[in-house]
Amino acid sequence: MDVDLRNVRPYGDTMGDGAVQMSFTLPIPQGSVAREAARQLVLSMGFTDAQVVHDEDIGEGFTFFVVYGKTAASVDSTKIIPTEPEFEVWEREECNRRIQEYFGRPLVVVGACIGEDAHTVGIDAIMNMKGYHGHYGLERYSMIEAHNLGAQIPPEELLERARELGADAILVSQVVTQRDSHVLNLTRMIELVEAAGIRDRVVMVAGGPRIDNALAQELGYDVGFGKESYAEHVASFIIQELHRRMDDGRWTP
């Protein structure tokens, strides 16, 4: 297979053909105008070819489309800098060993799903004993003292508990994203932490299925974890981040 890595394009059945499937709804009634509108819309996105292969009235003057097109767009994959966090992933035992070695005491981690968001399964997956998909949670790490506050926790309460417990890291889960409620909540949380003057003392970790590292960092967190992240990722990151800070003299155990 001969791939031009500087010029990567979607592949259907010929290298570089740019084949893309799309579906969407337009708020105009089914018919020839709607079909042509759909076609022009896709062409205006830089497609060289747009086949409206299906259009269907879905009620109330809306039309659903399936379109196959060939895009002229390409990406230079040699220039891509992944926005996902870079760190080494250590197994649980390795994490425990490193904490002992670097810090000489257990790390305190406090987590919650904040705001009105009631989804606990994600934060439980990271923190609870039993973990998720065969990956044990932080509670099972002998060198981590994990406190999972559960869901629907106001940011204020999470901050207060974190201070009480002397947290080294705060884990914030957000699952509901409608109307950007996750952004509002995550921002509120980080503002509180900063206002409390403890930002340097804690590693701030955001997580959830629609969270990514880029967004989390943009909002002021140290890292963001999306779907398919497990306790060992979180633990490894926290250890490495604190170790970095220690090296820089920004943090002491």
Place this chain on the structure above:
Amino acid sequence: MDVDLRNVRPYGDTMGDGAVQMSFTLPIPQGSVAREAARQLVLSMGFTDAQVVHDEDIGEGFTFFVVYGKTAASVDSTKIIPTEPEFEVWEREECNRRIQEYFGRPLVVVGACIGEDAHTVGIDAIMNMKGYHGHYGLERYSMIEAHNLGAQIPPEELLERARELGADAILVSQVVTQRDSHVLNLTRMIELVEAAGIRDRVVMVAGGPRIDNALAQELGYDVGFGKESYAEHVASFIIQELHRRMDDGRWTP
């Protein structure tokens, strides 16, 4: 529902949100680089938001993606000129009546699926007695003399038979489109008709599931019919086209 018809955008759950679903494959191995490449690719098509919601290794270093995005593109639906043919659709009996009235003799229509294309069902749907989806075919029109040559007919043969039979219209079906074989065949056919000097004497009709009027006209046909066309469309169009030509003095029955 409040739609800005000059500014029509895809609709997910809020007017104007621009929500689009996409799927495609990139020829790079699954991982964070591929995910970011997919995201950037979609952003480069004018999307303001691109969520790579699924990525999966599909073998041989290829990665399949599902992406949901919000496009900034819109179309002015008041300016859309449908490329579909404009004509009145008459019922069979009306067609027969008009032919009698306008031309005073039956029209001769010759059709085939040309080249190596062996798909007969489409041309049969238009021409054969029994028709398709409850729409009788041209053979059932008392004022149409329909000759269906079937499939895999060389363009040369179709032309020859059309001349022998004194065709008023030639119907050309093309179903297979891989590597633009339909374009090659349709072009070959129209070139032969023109070279034979009979272009003005016959209505040239192209059809097939991936054919549209715009393409057909571009290739020099009078009209193109895609999926869900029936005999009455074809008959009505032919009658109206010949009537126009008669009015212009370009054609006599």
Place this chain on the structure above:
Amino acid sequence: MIRLGLDQEQIARLRKLAKEIVHGVAPIIKRNTTVSVERAIVRLMGLDGIDNDGVPLPNVVVEAVRPRLGDGVARHVAAAMLSTGMDINQLGTAVANREVDILSFPEPPEDELEDFWTEQTSFTMERIAERVKERNEYMKEYPPGPQPWKYVIVATGNIYEDVTQARAPALKGADIIAVIRSTGQSLLDFVPYGATTEGFGGTYATQENFRIMRRALDEVMKETGRYIRLVNYASGLCMPEIVVMGAFERLDMMLNDSMYGILFRDINPVRTFIDQFFSRMIDAVADIIINTGEDNYLTTSDAVEAAHTVLASDLINEAFGLAAGLKPQHLGLGHAFEMNPDIEDGFLMELAQALMLREIFPDHPLKYMPPTKHMTGNVFKGYIMNALFNLVGVWSHQGIQLLGMLTEALHTPYLHDRFLALQNAGYVFNNARHISDAFLVNPDGPIMDRVRTVMDDTEEFLKKVNDSGLLDAISNGWFADISRSPEGGKGLDGVSEKSPAYINPYIRSFAAYLGREEELEKWM
């Protein structure tokens, strides 16, 4: 119709256990009342509206009575109304404006009180009866579609956008529209007021929103000739009040579980048990089908291992519901297609369980939830998981089929997600319409193996719950792997012990209407 030939004696044993379990909490329900029950009472009397700070008048009045809530708000309201000659809304406004001290009125004479309540309750009963009659007439003129009823949700946060999102699927075959509530609402100890446009992940349940959507669906009904059922969510701190609103606005179904709020919203168990009981009496009078939330158990527990907790909870919800006067045809007991799609023969286990529930609850419009937990961003895979779910639905004659959305893992449904869901269900239901007539269950095959396992596990589980009592079972984390103690959770401060003077005038009239005076005596 396929028959598994279940052991009827075992079923009877299961029902008996469930009945004993729920009767275990009857005394605690009878002993106490809650702010939400009391607010529901004034709503039943017709109180509505908000004060100048936006606080709903039912809250204003009940807050005013709070120091003597054990007497019941009814007693004080009656005294005030009889003394002042105000109607309930005038009284509410006067209380809000601090023009009257509601606790200051003398106890009226017994016979005057008797007449007062006869008048009040019959006003209420008539108001509800009118809605019931209206529904029955519409249903006759515009017969609803056959089961499984295709149920879709709308959840834009904006009631007007919701109307568009509801009308479109209703035109395209949906039988039921559910308006999902904003994420925060179930923990609010009041019901928001008026038309709303700013919810997160759902739209506030308000009486005005109910009215707007009801009107929209009645229009579609007239366009399509098909009655479209409307659903909203009652669970939460205001359960009985929302049911009152639903009864008044002709909602057809309400999410109204006896334990969901406890487990999934951390609402105090005692508060919830009381609230659910009274709210279900209102459902019964208003001929509203309830939906229960057993599907949720399988989002926190494993669907293979926890199947018996679903059946156990269905039986408990049934027992509570029957006690409150609901009939089997009102009991939309929940279950779900939530097994990991990678399991070998997972489809057979799902089918087994659905057939089992159908046979155990033959007259109940079972509510069947689609795959949610194991849905991913692979919308194609998700779409076929939903197809198999739909096949189980039509095969096992589910009553209420919540249509799976291919974007379940991504966002609240887009307009075309719902359309595709309807197309999926429409295709599968029609294409396999009589599948249950086509096959008999192999008595020695995998279906029966699964059924026996689940039923036996359920029996054992119910025994255990009965032995420890329901409150302890919950606090042991036996449902949904979640533990809640009777002394914890939200809304406990809204629970008050009844004083000897306590009255709730509606109990009597509901009981009479439902013909269940004796049974209800034990509960309220």
Place this chain on the structure above:
Amino acid sequence: MIRLGLDQEQIARLRKLAKEIVHGVAPIIKRNTTVSVERAIVRLMGLDGIDNDGVPLPNVVVEAVRPRLGDGVARHVAAAMLSTGMDINQLGTAVANREVDILSFPEPPEDELEDFWTEQTSFTMERIAERVKERNEYMKEYPPGPQPWKYVIVATGNIYEDVTQARAPALKGADIIAVIRSTGQSLLDFVPYGATTEGFGGTYATQENFRIMRRALDEVMKETGRYIRLVNYASGLCMPEIVVMGAFERLDMMLNDSMYGILFRDINPVRTFIDQFFSRMIDAVADIIINTGEDNYLTTSDAVEAAHTVLASDLINEAFGLAAGLKPQHLGLGHAFEMNPDIEDGFLMELAQALMLREIFPDHPLKYMPPTKHMTGNVFKGYIMNALFNLVGVWSHQGIQLLGMLTEALHTPYLHDRFLALQNAGYVFNNARHISDAFLVNPDGPIMDRVRTVMDDTEEFLKKVNDSGLLDAISNGWFADISRSPEGGKGLDGVSEKSPAYINPYIRSFAAYLGREEELEKWM
């Protein structure tokens, strides 16, 4: 395994009718030979390559013999080789260069000829046997996946692109890779030569392309530990030659129908009947599974109405195949899931037919085609139609499951279309693995109603075909609503009546190898 309890006597009657029908065309097969049979003979002898104009040497040689084709090419080739001492390839080149006149050599003495043919045929038989042995050894070391085998096609037109498109699905669970041919190939009266990169809607079937793909799949086999079967298309004007190529390059399956070319490619019926018979003898020797094309009938006829023509044709293909020495395990008889998805209970009818075929053909690796005709641009709908198709596949234990592509109505498959198809089948097969153990068929239900209708219609139809004779039945348009006359169609000029001198030395050795001397005597 589910049992319908079909009427075994009726099945026997159906088989008897089919046997009579095919024996009706035996004399015409025996009386004639074709250019493609003759070219296959020189290929079996080892002739390969092209002349300076690109014409394949088998065509060159057979053209040279054309005036006396009735004697069989073998007779003249043997004379030339024995006279000149050339081997077959030297001879072919010499003929191409007009260095020899192949018709000019004296008839060699009988015993010399005898030895010559013994040597030639045993060379061929060994060459094929080696491939068979190789396959068996590989299959032992790298056992193929369980049935239903997941079959996907590649069709880029470019053999190297095809390799990529084949390797990826093979790594992701495909059991069988079919390389579709370019649209025009079946009407070419020669087999293209060498590696090719320019097909339309498919890739030319050439021996070199076979080799390239075989090598690629053997590599995947070693990577995954699973033998991957390779399929190509033999139907068309060169049917027997392509089977020879397949036998030499260890293809595992060949599309090799007795009537497909007649009906769908307008190839002369006599030509086709002769070609299919000889090619199937080669399949039998090479242990190649054939696939038949009954699915195609339902693309031109209605799937509900024409179901009996599928069964009838399966029985005819079986009868021809058994006569040619194939065993049931070589008969990948075709059928399809092609009903309009809008039909009520269409799924049940499809399932009924699939179960019926399974029981009538218990040892045959039935080849099951996915929905094609009713697929549309709605890829989501198409994807769930494919899911129900897959469910029927696992339920009725199909042998060869051609995976449906969600883009069937649009284009030859994209890489991810195939992946999604594998994911669909993988999910459904696994999730409903033992469904056939879970249910019994209701003897009074819709499944049995459908089965009885189809079987009765088939019996009537076969009687009618038998009465009129197969050639007349075809010319009456009874199959696939397509009429073809024995005097029409392509390739008729390639049919020659055998002279008394005719020899085809392979008949004897194949017959001996297959232990069917007596039966084959009637046919070739």
